[in-house]
Amino acid sequence: MPSPCLKYKRKIAEFYGAISSTYNATCDKSRESELSRIQSESEAHFITSSNEKSSICGQATVGLEFMKQVKDLDAVLVPCGSGGLLAGIATAVKALRPDIKVIGVEHCTPFGLKKSMEMRERVWPEYYVPSICNGLQNPTMKPSLSEESAGIIFQYVDGVIQVPDELTSKAVQFFLTQMKMVVEPSGAITAAALMDSENLENSLKDCQNIGAVISGGNVDILKELAEAAKKSSIEEEESINRTLQKLIERIN
Incomplete structure (x- = not known):
């Protein structure tokens, strides 16, 4: 670790x-x-989560679960760090329903998935970009996307949404206080993307049924609850509730 x-x-x-x-x-x-x-x-064998086809195929089963459980799906949001989960889900979804949008979600960084998608190549970072989404971070000075995942992502993924840490933190707190779920920032980031009305009007325009992969529970619960208590305000809660209400109205 x-x-x-x-x-x-x-x-x-x-x-x-x-x-x-x-x-x-x-x-x-x-x-x-x-x-x-x-x-x-x-004499152990090193297995990566994103640079081996077998690992990517395993993660593709998440996409298959979406296809089986949700009818009339319009888009799927997937957290992205090194790209294994996104590559796998995109492969499965596009094989069965090419019309469904697959969107990668990452923290704000100039050297991540968004830049790689624009350049259509893996981007080498110039400096370290800190984030609360440590599960998606690239702590090294190498491209965050793995070689194996990059080609698949460039072929099948439709777009990228970047989410500021402040909004991701609110999503973590929302899960803890409202949903009674423990979700780490790297997993809550997709829900955070949906809390931003600008994303609903742009990247997810005309999408009513949206699936979001919420993965990972490695979070300091007491710390997050303390932060929630310290930062929470009626205005913030009303803002989040308004955004969620808009999403509900679109679904209905």
Whole structure:
């Protein structure tokens, strides 16, 4: 796991039987060195979530679930970091329903998916861009999109929405306080995209039935609740409720 990482995330992995270790998240050599050590000591095989076809195919099943469970789907929003989940879902959805929009969602960065889609190539970052969406972040100075995922994404994904951390934080708090769900920022970012009326009027124009992948629960609950209590206000709640009401009206 990259360091620093949530203590809760590491403890829960160990609870389920994993042997965890950490590496310096901002140093490629640290990660490679730790991987080499683990593989030499245990004869383990390194499996990536986004740069192996088998991993991407596994994640494609999420797209298949959408197709089976939701009729008349117009669009699917998918969080994107290195691209495995987005590539898999896009492949499955477009194979069955080419008319459905597949939109990647990421935190605000000049070196991420949006720039890569515009250039039609993997973009090398010039500097580190911090975000609360650590599950989607690229801590290294290499392209965030994997080589295997990039080609699939360029072929099948229709667009990209970038979400500011402030709105993603509100989405996390919304899930905690209103939905009673624990969702990490990297997973709540798709819901955050729907809370912005500008996205509904532009990227998702004419889309009534919208699916959003909400994945991951690695979050410090007490910290998020404290932030929610500190930041919450009647005005903010009314603003979010108005946006959600607009979405409901479009569906009806």
